[in-house]
Amino acid sequence: MSQPTIHVDCLIFGGGVAGLFTLNQCLEQGVEAVLLESNALGHGQTIDSQGIIHGGLKYEITHGGHDSAVAIREMPHLWRRALAGESSPDLSHVQLRSDNCYVWKTKSLASRLGFIGAKMALRVKPEVLDADERPEWLTSDGITVARLAEQVIEPRNLLEVFSKKLEDRLLLTASGGVEVNKVDGQWRISLLNPQTGEPLDIIANDVVLTAGSGNESLREQFGLQGKSTQTRPLHMVLVRGDLPVVNGHCIDGAKTRVTITTTTDYAGRKVWQVGGQLAEDGVNMEPSQLICHASKELHAVIPNLDLSQAEFLTYRSTRAEQFAKGKRPQDISIESEDGVHTCFPTKLAFAPRLAEAVVHRLSTTSTSQPSTITGLSWPKPMVALPVWESDAIWNTPEVLCS
Ligand SMILES: Cc1cc2nc3c(=O)[nH]c(=O)nc-3n(C[C@H](O)[C@H](O)[C@H](O)COP(=O)(O)OP(=O)(O)OC[C@H]3O[C@@H](n4cnc5c(N)ncnc54)[C@H](O)[C@@H]3O)c2cc1C
Numbered sequence: 134m135s136q137p138t139i140h141v142d143c144l145i146f147g148g149g150v151a152g153l154f155t156l157n158q159c160l161e162q163g164v165e166a167v168l169l170e171s172n173a174l175g176h177g178q179t180i181d182s183q184g185i186i187h188g189g190l191k192y193e194i195t196h197g198g199h200d201s202a203v204a205i206r207e208m209p210h211l212w213r214r215a216l217a218g219e220s221s222p223d224l225s226h227v228q229l230r231s232d233n234c235y236v237w238k239t240k241s242l243a244s245r246l247g248f249i250g251a252k253m254a255l256r257v258k259p260e261v262l263d264a265d266e267r268p269e270w271l272t273s274d275g276i277t278v279a280r281l282a283e284q285v286i287e288p289r290n291l292l293e294v295f296s297k298k299l300e301d302r303l304l305l306t307a308s309g310g311v312e313v314n315k316v317d318g319q320w321r322i323s324l325l326n327p328q329t330g331e332p333l334d335i336i337a338n339d340v341v342l343t344a345g346s347g348n349e350s351l352r353e354q355f356g357l358q359g360k361s362t363q364t365r366p367l368h369m370v371l372v373r374g375d376l377p378v379v380n381g382h383c384i385d386g387a388k389t390r391v392t393i394t395t396t397t398d399y400a401g402r403k404v405w406q407v408g409g410q411l412a413e414d415g416v417n418m419e420p421s422q423l424i425c426h427a428s429k430e431l432h433a434v435i436p437n438l439d440l441s442q443a444e445f446l447t448y449r450s451t452r453a454e455q456f457a458k459g460k461r462p463q464d465i466s467i468e469s470e471d472g473v474h475t476c477f478p479t480k481l482a483f484a485p486r487l488a489e490a491v492v493h494r495l496s497t498t499s500t501s502q503p504s505t506i507t508g509l510s511w512p513k514p515m516v517a518l519p520v521w522e523s524d525a526i527w528n529t530p531e532v533l534c535s
Pocket residue numbers: 146147148149150151152169170171172173174175176177178179180181182183184185186187306343344345346347348351367369408450451452476477478479480481482483
């Protein structure tokens with residue numbers, strides 16, 4: 134007896150922000166599609182990310198407004214409309230961490246130049262605040278503070294919203310992975326039900342790889358040559374306790390010295406995610422060393438801040454991007470070979486742009502076949518848990534660094 138088979142126009146590997154936006158775009162365009170996830174939705178980068186819908190400030194600072202950063206300038210407006218439910222996809226149920234970010238600079242001359250440079254070519258320009266408009270946590274003298282209309286989303290909640298909306302199209306794969314064959318010009322992917330062990334074949338015209346750091350080994354399975362992926366590590370810091378809500382960047386010369394975003398954990402505690410240069414410098418540090426360094430940095434960038442009762446934790450994460458010899462890519466990347474499209478959004482903010490572009494590349498732009506997925510009973514992937522909801526042991530700098 135032949136095994137159960139479904140036919141789709143497009144099969145997507147990887148349910149992070151890129152795969153979920155792409156699946157949604159396919160379905161909106163009438164392209165028959167399903168997505169395979171081997172772990173939990175967003176496991177890897179999306180769940181680790183800070184959720185800032187960047188408008189190019191970082192590129193302005195670090196690259197002096199290079200032309201190729203133009204695309205990112207459009208992202209805050211595009212997301213703002215979707216988050217307000219005014220454009221597709223309707224993201225009005227996604228929780229916002231903040232409606233805007235603050236940008237502030239420390240006192241040095243280099244820092245001032247960086248700040249002025251950052252004001253030049255952005256669509257979302259920093260709006261310098263008067264002393265009485267500043268947030269309470271940043272009222273020290275000699276610091277310039279601006280508001281930037283970059284929204285900050287709750288990445289886990291974005292994953293949950295898509296997971297609910299696209300539930301019928303999300304399939305969990307077993308830990309042994311899948312088998313790949315090319316049959317009569319189409320891709321045949323054979324997988325096993327992770328609960329029952331039953332086999333299933335999926336026949337697809339196009340395959341989209343949005344598996345982040347998993348793209349490289351998937352490409353090998355599809356017989357594709359050449360290095361596609363580069364990874365750039367980060368060592369992020371988490372701070373938890375009775376903290377002010379901070380979402381923004383402290384700029385120092387040509388660097389974002391720290392980027393802080395704030396979320397709330399299951400117990401109602403405020404949790405800061407701290408990235409930026411601190412997380413780049415932290416790559417070669419042990420967690421305890423980084424916590425001591427972070428504690429000093431945070432005192433330097435937010436003077437008067439009392440962190441004596443705060444708890445710290447660190448986590449390592451890796452950005453997976455198109456291979457660019459270690460340089461920072463500034464836009465999305467799609468490499469199409471033999472009906473397989475290897476995709477990297479480069480930033481969470483770019484996911485809608487990537488989804489639109491990759492659907493344009495597909496050989497089928499709207500399906501001619503009736504859906505064969507309806508009624509398929511298959512385990513669904515969960516949404517990944519953020520690090521601060523794990524049972525890791527947190528530390529206080531007072532104990533670690535004295
Ligand atoms: C610490 C950190 C902070 C960041 N902050 C921001 C920010 O504030 N703003 C911003 O715009 N960008 C930010 N980014 C970048 C952003 O997170 C990424 O560009 C984006 O999340 C990448 O999404 P993705 O879907 O390509 O990959 P991922 O989120 O890594 O998802 C890949 C998915 O594929 C699955 N997978 C892997 N292998 C397989 C396989 N063989 N089969 C099936 N599924 C598989 C994984 O389980 C995962 O679910 C940050 C990145 C990091 C690391």
